[in-house]
Amino acid sequence: MSPIVGSLRAIVRLVSVPVTVFLIATFATYALGAAGGANPAATVLGQDATPGQIAQLNHQFGLDKPFLVQYFDWLGHALTGNLGVSYFTSIPVATSISQAFPVDLSLAILALAFAVVLGGGAGILAALRQGGWFDRAVSAVCSGLATVPPFLVGITLIVVFAVFFRLLPSGGYVPFTQNPGQWLRFALLPSLALSAEGAAAIARQLRTSLVGALQENYVLGAAARGLSVRRTLFRHALRNAAGPALTVLGVQIPLLIGGAVVAEKMFALPGVAQLALQAGTERDVPVIQGALLVTIAVVLVSNIVVNAVLLRITPQAARGTRSARRRPMLQATGGAA
């Protein structure tokens, strides 16, 4: 096998999964939209529309074509940045989404940063003080958060910071590009609320895997070599423990987006979710499908990023899977099973 064919294969293997997943997810959601049987012509034109008018509008929306043709038309257009036109406002869906998307993106990045810093810090400290009061407090807070409806965190933040202390606004939005300081004022509460679930998940996973890593032989080995505690923790234990936590972070991303929908509504933010919610009540299918497509794309791209980072911090995972196939799988090697 030549090296060119080899690397081509590697690329195909790398891309084939996300592309297939993308196609399945978009097809499923598009099919759902079609199966919903929303009749835009009747909705848009009202009760008195003549069959001729309806047929003409259906033709205009492309709804008279076979379903598969519609899907591939839509997907083809979507890949060139054209997500169709809202049934009601006639505004291109891509335009509405590109206006609303930065709101979510800036919010999500801030929330992610909170989740990583708060969750990561709490997880590491809890693992180092395993069984101590801080550890117990962290697990209590984490399991508490798992039983609280996510928006209750937001409500509590609003009640405390906006209603009671009047420190921060309870809703509204200023774009980052317009005024970063104001943006932060408005984004702080929603992103804190949004980060709670992710922070809890990261803290819990990092604590578990770090406690596990600290019991591994290689940590003992590092001590046996006389390496300092800090070096052992950060270079050896944390590096291997971060993998599972990062995987959890990847799993959290769809939940983060779901949470963003709730946060947008609660804090009156003009994001994609508000757009989709509004479209949902009007059964404005192109807008909903556009929002779904963006969601799927964002989740897939972040998964790819997470996987790339995972490969960097645990390179043996990539080399391991390749060489493991060549070796007999069930060699008895003794040791702890």
Next chain:
Amino acid sequence: MTLLGVSDLTVAYGDKNAPAVLHEVSLEVQPGEILGVIGETGSGKTTLARTIVGLVPARSGRVEFNGVELSGLRNRALRDFRRRGELQLVFQDPLRALDPDVTAAESIAEPLDAAGVGVREERVERAAKALAAVGLDPSLGERVPGRLSGGQRQRVLLARALVTEPRLLICDEPVSALDAANRGHVLRLLLDLRDETGVAALVISHDLQSLSGFADRVAVLYQGRIVEHGPTRHVLDNPQHSYTQRLLAAAPRLRSLTGA
């Protein structure tokens, strides 16, 4: 007539380009004979056992048992052959080869249950007999593996293999998980069983010591090839291949010390 015939067996894991783990391995076991296969970790000895019983597909070569080509059996025919229980594999690690939730007696009866032999009472009775045959108290049959000692577990594994009255046992490192005292017991048990029932055995080991004075013939597996085979005494006293010579050079102190 040859009981087990393995000819030109080549095995590889993975695709066409993967290197072979076993290279054209050929060996035979006659009825009532004990053949020892010796090899170190990575020599392919576990793969050999797993390929013979059909857990690993061979790339080429044949495995014949009692005139039936096992490597040609598929689905229904393979299952029917297995249910007859003429060929049994004794796994290396009893803790992993026994379901932790299933009692010893139930585990032993499992091959009979799978084959649907007779009525339930008959199967229970045969399981109890097998338990006695390996020298275990019948009351131990009620225990789950976690409540048995290592030596007892190894015997349960042996009893499970014997319950179908097989003609050939394939034992993968049957004693390596045991301490010195239990090793001797289990090996002696195998010899006694051979004398009583005429069962043949292919015993795989990394430990030359445990095979000498036990196997009728030995084959030496090195890097996936049989480099030497013959009567045990003959191979031990007069090794031909350099690997066997090195192996013996590393091991004689064991023989002189433990006085076996």
Next chain:
Amino acid sequence: MSGVRRAGTLRRALRLTSARIALGIILLIIVLAVFGGALAPQNPLTQNPDAVLRGPGSAHWLGTDYLGRDVLSRLMAGTGRSVVGALEAVGIGLLLGVLPGLASLWLGRTYEWISLRVVDAFMTLPYVVLAVAVTGFFGNSLTAAMTAVGVLIAPLYFRVTRAAALGLTRTQYVEAAELFGSSRRRILRTHLWSKILPTLAVTTAQALASALLIVSSLAFLGLGVEPPLPTWGELLSSDLDYLSQQPWAPLFPGLLIMLVAGALNAFADAIRDTGAANDLSGADTVSAADAPDDLPSGVDLVPVAEPVLRVEGLRVTVNGGRTEAVHGVSFEVGRGEIVGLVGESGSGKSLTCRAVTGLLAPGCERSAGTVDLLGGSGPVDLASLDRAGWNKVRGPRIGIVFQDPASYLNPSIQVGKQLVEAIRAHSDISRTEARARAIELFTSVGLREPETVYRQYPHELSGGMAQRVLIAIAISGDPDLLIADEATSALDVLVQAEVLDLLRGLVQDRGLALLLVTHDLAVVAEFCDRVLVCDRGRIVEQGPAANVWPELVGAES
């Protein structure tokens, strides 16, 4: 008693108080779900314009809402719809997830690949977003919203089932069953089902808890809400509009949801913990069976010329101090000497070795005795060292090599870099110099292609190579004492002989003292200058191998 088959996981879980309380709450909620509407003190739909937004009082225990409806009654009446919504979602997930998950193991590669991709595809969709879309496409109803949620719970069940079953189908006992010609249905029934079921129970309890939270989140967005019928989530969302008048109002539905979700999670934890705890207790019973009877008496310390290590009266306790496992061990190891510390597992030799190196596991402790490093750059009382002190000793004074060498190397870092790290931890040399020294050390421990080995990861090395790497790291600080804890036990005979030769060479060339801890009598007899025989926490024999040998054979068998 000891031979009894394991009790059901559920029954064992219920021995925990937390599980019983959780089950009580769950039963209460079931009663409320069925009879809540009938038990409610007032009609949950009756509006009263004269009593809107009342606080808790005797007429309305939990107050009234913005239409003057009784909050307590609405909470009780809303239980049914909230619970049914969650059950619906979880039921759909269970139905769509479990069977395809099992099938993915048995229906061939193509089905497996496609089903995994479909699962991936569904996992890209957030619950809330899909619920928004589905209610947008199909109209706003609780069923539509919960169907959307259920479809997204299915991947969870798929993965959990598949992972649990996949692990099990690779066990040898399932392989054995296949070799007996067992049918798949039989294997599923005897070996898989009882082990997957607790996992599914845990998943279901957790999924129900999240479904309840999701129902309320969706209700907050107005999804799945069919006014005027109450659900817990709907109560919460209507409270939000009146936060400034009644900031405490969300507390009641919020607490109720938390209580139920908490009970479900606690129940799941109880099932999972008892399952895990049982596995451990099973393993313990066997080792506890060999009780100590007549204890052998220990031998006194035999002084050597030029001692490097002196251990006197060492006692080690395990189980957090409750049991003493090493009862006063004394010995010395001299310069250029190879001493074998030999004994069966459980004889205390490993604990002794760990105590000497300061690497005792949590729960184990040195309770008495002294351990001193002598010679070289001055004596050190090892017993008094803190972690920083140890870091100055381990490496430059003591090198340690273990059994299963690859596991003592960080799996994510090239082994050469780990050697460089060890070198630089104890000397102020540049990275380039350290690298050159690393290659040199690799060569000196007999690694044939040091440059290639440098760039390899631990799992890419054979056992013998990994042990050589570990030895290179252990001698990188130029120690006086090398401790090998079962360092050759897992290796094949030939590799073991090579590694032992290497160690002997190091002792001769560098004047090291070598303490070889092993259970292998043959190795000790062949290789060691002097033998210490460990039995039940004492050193019962000591002397040159040839002298000790006959008694040793007697003790072992």
